[in-house]
Amino acid sequence: EVQLVESGGGLVQPGGSLRLSCAASGFTVSSNYMSWVRQAPGKGLEWVSTIYAGVRTYYADSVTGRFTISGDNSKNTLYLQMNSLRADDTAAYYCARDALAAAGTVYFEYWGLGTLVTVSS
């Protein structure tokens, strides 16, 4: 059974850093496309970042240069290192196991429960 459990969220000051973790079970993180999707309070879904095989990474323009996605094969865990955090990064962050659609694009097949990040002074 596929399970994804996020952790690491919390309250952080503007300009600060946070690292989110997503512990996976039932499959191997490094063999799949994995993503982070976020949802600001009362707002819609926003794609943040995707990684494949621990090498190929993709980022939304809003987080490029500030966030880094990575994986740890030994722990079967996905991470999102978030630096230079801003108030508009406040959101629930979900990790997802992706599936491939046509033309090499992805959709989000399995989701974790999410972890809340609040950026405020």
Next chain:
Amino acid sequence: QSVLTQPPSLSGAPGQRVTISCTGSSSNIGAGYDVHWYQQFPGTAPKLLIFGNTNRPSGVPDRFSGSKSGTSASLAITGLQAEDEADYYCQSYDSTLSVVFGGGTKLTVL
């Protein structure tokens, strides 16, 4: 302002058929990229409802169906039930922006 446009809200009576639209452009849906749909209940994570325009994951009732034409896609729900009251999001790929979502539609069952 989302790249994919959905009606913010929609309502229907039990048993009715409702359709949620997702309108894009020539750089996303119109470019041939697949459309996927998610269902989200308050306080919970989204759940995949339709993938690849028309396909249902195992366990999703056949009351839910998806379609795509030109620069738009639609999610249809037939035999509306109280338990279908949720937020619904479409998702695709944009050749300039990568993965994109619609703004979401809040479905109310009257």
